[in-house]
Amino acid sequence: MPIYEYRCPECSVFDLIRGMGEAPDAAPCPSCGTTSPRKMSAPHLSRAGSAQFRLIDDSKRSAHEPPVVTGLPGKGKNRPVYTANPLHQKLPRP
Numbered sequence: 001m002p003i004y005e006y007r008c009p010e011c012s013v014f015d016l017i018r019g020m021g022e023a024p025d026a027a028p029c030p031s032c033g034t035t036s037p038r039k040m041s042a043p044h045l046s047r048a049g050s051a052q053f054r055l056i057d058d059s060k061r062s063a064h065e066p067p068v069v070t071g072l073p074g075k076g077k078n079r080p081v082y083t084a085n086p087l088h089q090k091l092p093r094p
């Protein structure tokens with residue numbers, strides 16, 4: 001069922017859950033009882049496809065579909081540089 005918002009002139013905004021098309025144009029405020037007009041608001045559309053959902057989907061996918069690796073990353077010139085300290089170049093490599 002949709003959630004309808006009402007703005008009480010004395011208090012604040014409150015929500016009512018009513019059937020589709022059954023929401024009155026005004027409703028009494030649950031706090032003070034003042035007749036409050038219905039507030040027009042944007043519908044809460046699906047957020048699937050947003051960055052947050054993509055992150056969740058990628059995290060779940062990596063748990064059971066890890067990317068396939070065929071070799072060590074970046075041999076030779078393409079080796080990624082992790083540190084600028086020249087002493088670290090002398091450390092043993094895997």
Ligand SMILES: [Zn+2]
Pocket residue numbers: 008009010011012029030031032033034
């Ligand atoms: Zn009120």
